[in-house]
Amino acid sequence: MDYFDDLVFVNHGQCEGVSTYAENRIFDGYYGIQFIYRGDVEVHTGGNPPEVSTGPGVFVTGPGIPFSYGSPEGTIRFQAHLCFRGPRVERYIKSGLIPLREKNLFIRLRDPEQFLRKLRSVFTLLRVPGLNQHARAVLLLEELLLEISEQPAMADKLYNHYAGALLALRDRIAHEPALGWNFRSEAARMSLSYVHFRRLFKQVTTWAPGAFLLECRLRRAEKLLMSTHMRISEIAQECRFNDEFHFSRIFKKHGSVSPSLFRSRYGIQ
Incomplete structure (x- = not known):
């Protein structure tokens, strides 16, 4: 099924109750959905001032600029991530399906519980090798990106x-x-x-x-x-x-x- 071969999933996973902080992380050639489903997060790009928000919500990481993010001091967060690359992703960028920002990074979701269920469904599909599983994972990723792109800026x-x-x-x-x-x-x-x-x-x-x-x-x-x-x-x-x-x-x-x-x-x- 060559139609879906133009997207590669780089990594994925979720962590619960963590307080780690990534400083000036570079996403070299790939993009990521970073979903904070509980807890606080501080995030900023380059020299921009830190933005602190409380989950649930999502921000999108990508190449070209360093991202710093993690839990504010004394707090923990619950986070899931899904990273991907490929020619199909470049088409997402050109069409505006992936919102790339350097400020106002945190995006609220109308139905965060449904978003998390879909994200976990992608994780389940990616655990099983196979063309059909990969194709369904790509389709679910596109649903997730569409949900992110249609959220109000508020x-x-x-x-x-x-x-x-x-x-x-x-x-x-x-x-x-x-x-x-x-x-x-x-x-x-x-x-x-x-x-x-x-x-x-x-x-x-x-x-x-x-x-x-x-x-x-x-x-x-x-x-x-x-x-x-x-x-x-x-x-x-x-x-x-x-x-x-x-x-x-x-x-x-x-x-x-x-x-x-x-x-x-x-x-x-």
């Missing part, structure tokens, strides 16, 4: 205070898009100005709140068009569009086809 204090509530709100909107959502009220509930709420929501979810709500309503409308015989006017009302004309115009703008044509292609007969 200061720890803001992330810890608001991320949970904003992600819960996102999930509620996705579950019940037909409710009469009022984002000014949601902002007030979090003691945020509306402008600040919109900015934080986009940082955490990558969507502006209004755009996310519209996307969820359109997906709900698609499901109804495919799975029911409801009239288009009824679907427009169900998904909280002003009327059938408004719904049809927005639907076609976002999907390039009208609701009636979409139904004729994908709906039940």
